[in-house]
Amino acid sequence: MPDPAPAALTFLQTRRSRPAKTLGQPVPDRAALRPLLEVALRCPDHGKLEPWRLIVLDRAALDRLAGLVPECGARLGKAPGDIAKQSAQFSDAGLAVAVISSPVESEKIPAIEQAYSAACVAYGLLTAALAAGWGANWLSGWASHDAAFARDGLGLAAHEAITGFVHIGTETATPPERPRPDIDARTTWMTA
Numbered sequence: 070m071p072d073p074a075p076a077a078l079t080f081l082q083t084r085r086s087r088p089a090k091t092l093g094q095p096v097p098d099r100a101a102l103r104p105l106l107e108v109a110l111r112c113p114d115h116g117k118l119e120p121w122r123l124i125v126l127d128r129a130a131l132d133r134l135a136g137l138v139p140e141c142g143a144r145l146g147k148a149p150g151d152i153a154k155q156s157a158q159f160s161d162a163g164l165a166v167a168v169i170s171s172p173v174e175s176e177k178i179p180a181i182e183q184a185y186s187a188a189c190v191a192y193g194l195l196t197a198a199l200a201a202g203w204g205a206n207w208l209s210g211w212a213s214h215d216a217a218f219a220r221d222g223l224g225l226a227a228h229e230a231i232t233g234f235v236h237i238g239t240e241t242a243t244p245p246e247r248p249r250p251d252i253d254a255r256t257t258w259m260t261a
C-alpha cells in the first residue's frame with residue numbers, strides 16, 4: 070500500500086515561484102540556508118557522480134557580479150536597457166545560490182544526464198525554499214551563458230556551466246497564478 074504524505078503532495082500541487090524582483094529582506098542566513106542546500110543536493114544523480122556544486126552569493130558578491138555585466142553586455146552587443154536589466158538581477162537581489170553543472174568524466178553516464186541532475190538540484194532548492202516559507206525564483210539571464218562571465222564572476226572551469234541562479238528572500242507581493250499546462254495535452258497514456 071502507498072504511504073502518502075498529503076501535505077507534501079498539496080504543497081507540490083500548489084507551489085509557485087515568486088518573481089525575484091519582488092523578493093525582499095530578510096533573506097535566509099547560513100543556518101536557515103543549510104537545510105535547503107541539503108534538500109537540493111539530495112537529488113537524482115545517476116552513478117552518484119555529484120556533477121554539480123553550489124555557490125552562495127551574498128550582497129557583496131551579487132554587487133560584484135552586477136559590476137561585470139556592462140563589459141559582458143558590450144562584448145555581446147546587448148542594448149543598454151538589456152544591460153541595465155541583467156545588472157539589476159544581481160544588484161537588486163539579497164541572496165542567490167548559483168547552481169553549477171560540473172560534469173565529470175564517465176564512460177557510463179552521458180554529460181546530458183549529468184546536466185539533468187544539476188537541473189534537479191536547482192528545482193530541489195527552489196522547492197525547498199518555497200516549502201520553508203521563503204519566496205524563491207530560478208533565473209538564468211544571458212550573462213549566465215557567457216563563459217567569460219562565468220569564469221570571472223564565479224570562478225567556473227571551462228567544462229562547467231551555470232544551471233541557474235536560485236534567488237531566495239521574503240515575499241513582498243503574491244503573484245497571480247499563471248496558466249498551468251493541460252495535463253491531457255502533454256500526456257500520452259501508452260497501453261501497448
Ligand SMILES: Cc1cc2nc3c(=O)[nH]c(=O)nc-3n(C[C@H](O)[C@H](O)[C@H](O)COP(=O)(O)O)c2cc1C
Nearest residue numbers: 084085086087088206207208209210211232233247
Ligand atoms: C533554466 C531556467 C531558467 C529560467 N530563467 C528565467 C529568467 O532568466 N527570467 C525569468 O523571468 N524566468 C526564468 N525562468 C522561469 C521561472 O523560473 C519560472 O519558470 C516561472 O517564474 C514560474 O515558475 P513556477 O512554476 O515555479 O511558478 C527560468 C526557468 C528555468 C527552468
